[in-house]
Amino acid sequence: MSILVDESTTFIVQGITGREAVNLTRECLDYGKGAKVVGGVTPGRLGREVHGVPVFDTVQQAVQDHGAPIDGSVVTVPPAFTKDAVFEAIENGIKLIVIVTERIPRRDVAEMVELAQLRGARIIGPNCLGIIVPDVIKMGGIGGPAKDAAKAYSPGPIGVISRSGGMTTEMSSTLTAAGLGQSTAVSIGGDAIIGSTYAELMPLFEADEQTQGIVIYTEPGGRMEAELARWVTENDSRLPIVAFMAGRFMDEMPGMSFGHAGTIVEGKEDTATEKIARLAEAGITVAEEISEIPEIMKSKLAERGSVVA
Amino acid sequence: MRKDGTFIGVEVDDAVAGDAALAAKLREVCPVDIYSDADGRVDIVEGNLDECVLCRLCLDASPAGTVKVLKLYDNEAVLA
Amino acid sequence: MRFFEYEAREIVKRAGIPVTDYGFTTDASEARSIAERIGGPTVIKSQVLTGGRMKAGGVKFADTPEEAEQHAADILQLEINGHQPRGVLVDPKAEVEQEFYAGVVWDGTRKRPVMIFSPVGGIDIEQVAEEQPDKVGRRHFSNILPFGDFEAKEVIASTGVTGSDLNKLVPIVTRLARLFVDNDMTLAEINPLGKLKDGSFVALDAHMDMENEARGRHKKLLKDLGVGDEETRQAREATEFELAGEAVDAASHRGVAGNVTEFDGDLGLVIGAGGGSLTLFDAVRKYGGRPANYCEIGGNPSVEKAKGLAKLVLSKPGVDKIAVMMSIVSNTRVDIVARGVIAACLELGFDPAEKIAIFRIPGAWEEEGFKILEKYGVEYADRSVSMHEAARRAVEKIQGGVTA
Numbered sequence: 001m002s003i004l005v006d007e008s009t010t011f012i013v014q015g016i017t018g019r020e021a022v023n024l025t026r027e028c029l030d031y032g033k034g035a036k037v038v039g040g041v042t043p044g045r046l047g048r049e050v051h052g053v054p055v056f057d058t059v060q061q062a063v064q065d066h067g068a069p070i071d072g073s074v075v076t077v078p079p080a081f082t083k084d085a086v087f088e089a090i091e092n093g094i095k096l097i098v099i100v101t102e103r104i105p106r107r108d109v110a111e112m113v114e115l116a117q118l119r120g121a122r123i124i125g126p127n128c129l130g131i132i133v134p135d136v137i138k139m140g141g142i143g144g145p146a147k148d149a150a151k152a153y154s155p156g157p158i159g160v161i162s163r164s165g166g167m168t169t170e171m172s173s174t175l176t177a178a179g180l181g182q183s184t185a186v187s188i189g190g191d192a193i194i195g196s197t198y199a200e201l202m203p204l205f206e207a208d209e210q211t212q213g214i215v216i217y218t219e220p221g222g223r224m225e226a227e228l229a230r231w232v233t234e235n236d237s238r239l240p241i242v243a244f245m246a247g248r249f250m251d252e253m254p255g256m257s258f259g260h261a262g263t264i265v266e267g268k269e270d271t272a273t274e275k276i277a278r279l280a281e282a283g284i285t286v287a288e289e290i291s292e293i294p295e296i297m298k299s300k301l302a303e304r305g306s307v308v309a
Numbered sequence: 310m311r312k313d314g315t316f317i318g319v320e321v322d323d324a325v326a327g328d329a330a331l332a333a334k335l336r337e338v339c340p341v342d343i344y345s346d347a348d349g350r351v352d353i354v355e356g357n358l359d360e361c362v363l364c365r366l367c368l369d370a371s372p373a374g375t376v377k378v379l380k381l382y383d384n385e386a387v388l389a
Numbered sequence: 390m391r392f393f394e395y396e397a398r399e400i401v402k403r404a405g406i407p408v409t410d411y412g413f414t415t416d417a418s419e420a421r422s423i424a425e426r427i428g429g430p431t432v433i434k435s436q437v438l439t440g441g442r443m444k445a446g447g448v449k450f451a452d453t454p455e456e457a458e459q460h461a462a463d464i465l466q467l468e469i470n471g472h473q474p475r476g477v478l479v480d481p482k483a484e485v486e487q488e489f490y491a492g493v494v495w496d497g498t499r500k501r502p503v504m505i506f507s508p509v510g511g512i513d514i515e516q517v518a519e520e521q522p523d524k525v526g527r528r529h530f531s532n533i534l535p536f537g538d539f540e541a542k543e544v545i546a547s548t549g550v551t552g553s554d555l556n557k558l559v560p561i562v563t564r565l566a567r568l569f570v571d572n573d574m575t576l577a578e579i580n581p582l583g584k585l586k587d588g589s590f591v592a593l594d595a596h597m598d599m600e601n602e603a604r605g606r607h608k609k610l611l612k613d614l615g616v617g618d619e620e621t622r623q624a625r626e627a628t629e630f631e632l633a634g635e636a637v638d639a640a641s642h643r644g645v646a647g648n649v650t651e652f653d654g655d656l657g658l659v660i661g662a663g664g665g666s667l668t669l670f671d672a673v674r675k676y677g678g679r680p681a682n683y684c685e686i687g688g689n690p691s692v693e694k695a696k697g698l699a700k701l702v703l704s705k706p707g708v709d710k711i712a713v714m715m716s717i718v719s720n721t722r723v724d725i726v727a728r729g730v731i732a733a734c735l736e737l738g739f740d741p742a743e744k745i746a747i748f749r750i751p752g753a754w755e756e757e758g759f760k761i762l763e764k765y766g767v768e769y770a771d772r773s774v775s776m777h778e779a780a781r782r783a784v785e786k787i788q789g790g791v792t793a
Contacts, residue, residue: 020720079602105573105603106495110532113500118533144719148753152717152772164664166687169752170716173772190663193500219667222497246667249674257623258648258670258683259663261602262497288675290668291775315735316728316761341691359728360692363757382761 002133002184003159003204003211004096004124007033011072011096011139012062014085016040016050020141021076024100026051028074030146032136038066041085059092072096074130074140082126083108090121098140099125099195103261109193116195123195127260129165129187142187143169156181157212158297159205159239161198163190163224163260164246167217171244171290175215178294183211190219190260197224199231206237212304213297214241218275220250221263225275229282240300241284242293248272310351314358318379319343319367325375326351335376338366363388390599390622393436395478396614397595401579403610404568406561407591409483415476420461423479424454430482433460435467436475438622445469450482471625483593485583490514491562492578492596493569501529504536504566506544506558510581524548536566557590558582572610573603630705634684637697644690644721646698654679656746656787657702657711659695659730662687665716665776672780673712678787681708689720695729696736703737703744710746712783717772723750723758731765742766746786749779 013028015021017040028035029051039062040055042048048055056062063070073089075082075097082101089097090112097116104126116123124131130140134153142165143149152173158180162168165187172185186201188194198216205211218225225243232241247259251271257264268274276286285300287293311320325331332346341360344367345352365388367376378388392400395413402408412423413436424431435447442448447469451457461477468474490510496503506526509517518525526547530536541562545555561582569577576598583593601621604611621627627635634649648666656678660669666685673680682702686695702711713730715721727748734741748762751772762769770779 080605103602105600105606106575107532107570107573107600107603110495110500110502114532141720144753148719162664164662164667164716166662166716166718167664167668169719170665170776173717174775177773192495192497197498217664219664224497227498244668246664246671248671250667256625256650258650259667259685263663263667289672289775289777291777315732359732362722362725380757380760382764 001208001210002136003201003208004122004131004184004186005072005133005137005139007136008036009071009137009139010036010038010066011074012039012041012059012070012094013037013053014041014059014073014075014089015077016053016055017042017045017048018076022050024074024076024141025053027141027145027149028138029053031138031143031149032133035137035139038062038070059088059094063092069093072098072139074098074100076100079104083112086112086123087115090115090119095121097121097123097195098128098130099123099189100128100130100140102127104191106191106193109191109195113193113195124186125189125195127191128189128194129168131187132185134182134185140187141165142185152176153185154181156183157210157301158182159208159211159214160185160216161201161214162187162217163219163262164217167246171215171217171293174290175294175297178298180294180297183208190262192222192262194262198228199224202228202231202235202237202239205239206235211239213301214239215293215297216241216243218243218245219247219259219263220272220275221270223270226269226278229278229284232282232284238304240297240304242296242300243279243284243286244290244293245272245276245286310353312353312355312358313381314355316380316382317358317361318381318385319353319358319361320377320379321351321353322375325372331371334370335367338370340364340366343367390601390604390620391438392597392599392614393438393475394434394594394596395436395476396616397597398478398592399614400568400572400597400610401592401595404564406564406568406579407589409481409591409593411478411480413476413478414461415465417458417462417465420477420479421454421458424451424457427479427481431457432480432482433457433464434478434480435464435469436478437469437472439470439472442469447474480593483583483591484586485581485593486586487584488581488593489558489584489590490517490580491565491582492576492580493566493574494576496529499529501532502566502569504528504530504540504544504562506548506562508548508550514580530566536563536570538563541566553588554584557588561590572597572607573600574598575600630682630701633701634698637694637701640697641691641694644694645686645688646690646694647685648683649698649701650683652680652682653707654681655707655709656783657681657705657708658684659686659699659702659711659713661685661715661721665714668716668776669714669780672777673784675777676781676784678780678784681705686726687715687718687721689722690725690729692725692729692732695726696733699730699733700737703733703739710744710783710787712746712780713748713750714776714779714783715750716776718750718752720753722754723752724754724761726750727758727761731761731767742768746783747779749774749776
């Protein structure tokens with residue numbers, strides 16, 4: 001199986017007529033078993049089509065046209081309009097929202113996340129590339145055009161969670177080359193506040209029979225890794241985890257901003273060194289290089305007696 | 310008419326270069342502004358040639374064989 | 390974006406929180422007239438965006454206007470941690486009975502703002518939290534519901550404060566919470582929050598940090614405070630090289646060449662994107678390389694942008710070679726970046742095969758890209774060569790070692 005999405009998942013693309021959104025729609029339609037993109041929304045563009053997908057003025061129209069609840073939405077509207085678009089999706093019953101947009105102020109993100117919690121919806125992102133279930137479905141730009149995504153991702157036992165969209169593909173490709181396919185890979189976004197953190201996705205992977213191990217990509221900044229370490233310890237997780245930490249050099253330059261918006265060392269607890277120690281205490285191995293990840297994972301899986309597909 | 314950048318060259322058959330409609334169409338379809346229409350004639354903007362993204366839109370917009378995109382880095386392989 | 394104290398105080402004042410009758414100036418004689426107007430002992434405080442100004446001599450007490458002028462003249466000349474002061478703040482020396490603390494920050498784990506309150510102020514709140522944890526109250530509040538007085542009461546009362554102090558503090562704490570939300574702050578702190586001899590409360594110092602992404606919706610406030618769009622207020626001033634990097638980014642609208650940061654090495658880096666750049670920069674250092682710069686190129690840049698960045702890096706004094714590396718790309722195109730970096734070498738009169746230590750960008754349009762690199766004799770690598778291995782090869786090359 002997979003987490004979050006499967007071949008039956010229906011979704012819309014909000015902001016579908018934008019240049020990047022047009023490409024993203026094409027990619028999702030082409031990949032795996034072909035995503036069920038049931039509509040797109042761009043205010044004022046009712047009646048148009050993007051790669052055969054009907055365009056509506058509102059999410060409400062899209063839901064009415066579909067005649068049943070829609071599972072998800074990929075939001076790719078400019079930062080100033082994102083909060084309203086996400087509220088619109090949530091208030092129209094959509095339960096899974098992937099926010100691609102970058103540079104959204106934290107307050108807006110926090111408001112969206114809180115409304116989602118109230119309505120039982122889940123947000124992935126912002127500033128992320130979405131979700132991919134190898135050979136089945138992708139929701140978002142993750143992995144790029146279908147043929148490129150097919151090169152990097154393959155089905156298998158590893159769940160991938162990454163703060164960097166590009167690195168999700170790099171790590172998955174390394175796993176694929178070593179014969180370790182992925183159950184689901186999720187690009188969670190690099191901002192200071194995001195809809196779904198490592199610890200919040202872990203219960204889903206924990207409950208997914210296909211998943212036997214987890215690989216994460218992490219960076220300095222924030223408390224997300226400490227939270228993951230705590231979750232793993234408190235819940236006695238069955239899943240071995242291997243992490244890769246980028247941006248170690250930033251420990252020497254507090255207050256400077258590199259990489260993603262959330263990647264800024266503000267206190268002693270969010271340095272790379274501190275995080276690596278925290279993860280190690282929880283039994284999470286931090287690989288020195290990405291190329292080491294498959295071997296470390298294989299030996300962890302062997303220790304636990306997991307059968308690698 | 311042919312013009313070359315460092316990586317990309319474009320050749321437009323002289324027989325169609327004077328076609329005002331084609332000139333306007335090429336200018337419109339090219340996403341990186343390689344074509345301009347000077348007084349209703351097709352013109353090639355040399356400075357933009359290397360921005361060519363090999364999208365073929367100019368080939369689709371013109372009569373077969375009249376516009377050629379050449380990959381100068383690949384023994385002048387013709388995009389067709 | 391961090392605010393100077395004089396700006397932060399203005400923001401506090403606009404939110405309806407009492408402040409002292411201070412004045413800001415860049416001129417020593419004007420400091421004297423402010424002190425005259427105040428009419429009593431004053432404190433002269435350097436306006437710099439760095440900590441430790443007390444220790445550095447950036448805060449001085451004056452009994453007379455003449456003394457205030459002298460101190461102001463000294464402080465205006467005093468560089469602190471490499472920062473030249475923006476001006477001085479002349480503040481009445483308040484008769485303080487007790488110092489409190491009130492601040493709001495984001496909690497990324499709970500995804501809510503948290504109000505922090507303490508009856509022990511004037512020192513770092515972290516220190517208070519460590520030494521007297523029962524004196525620090527915390528209360529998370531909703532992003533959707535407006536902050537209520539009851540929430541202020543709860544956090545204040547949780548630290549043992551009651552009586553008229555409690556009632557007087559409630560509106561201040563409530564206004565601080567709303568100020569934080571309304572102005573898209575990432576930090577809003579009043580420390581110390583002074584209780585004066587007459588029992589009233591007044592903000593004696595304030596720290597405010599506004600989220601950069603939200604600056605666009607606070608244009609009026611920023612204009613009123615005199616903060617220009619060009620003022621980024623990073624941890625250090627941008628170098629000429631870094632400004633040139635911004636110009637490269639602005640020159641072509643396609644793609645991003647961001648976060649160009651200068652370092653002191655010989656290996657120039659054309660790397661991307663966010664996570665990939667962090668990984669590759671670490672990798673170069675791990676193998677003993679000395680990067681000349683950091684950057685993040687991505688988002689499907691034009692040839693022009695890739696070329697501009699590569700030229701900038703290649704022209705940096707001390708740069709011997711460049712390494713062009715990325716994680717697997719899906720949106721950015723390998724062939725476009727290859728054209729850009731090769732054109733940069735050619736335009737500067739360099740041999741690309743010599744100047745480009747390695748090109749490791751696998752992904753979209755790699756077949757075309759590799760053909761280009763082949764033609765110019767540039768060493769390239771596909772996804773079977775890890776990012777770390779590529780970095781190692783680049784370092785080896787620049788150090789004159791034998792390549793693998």
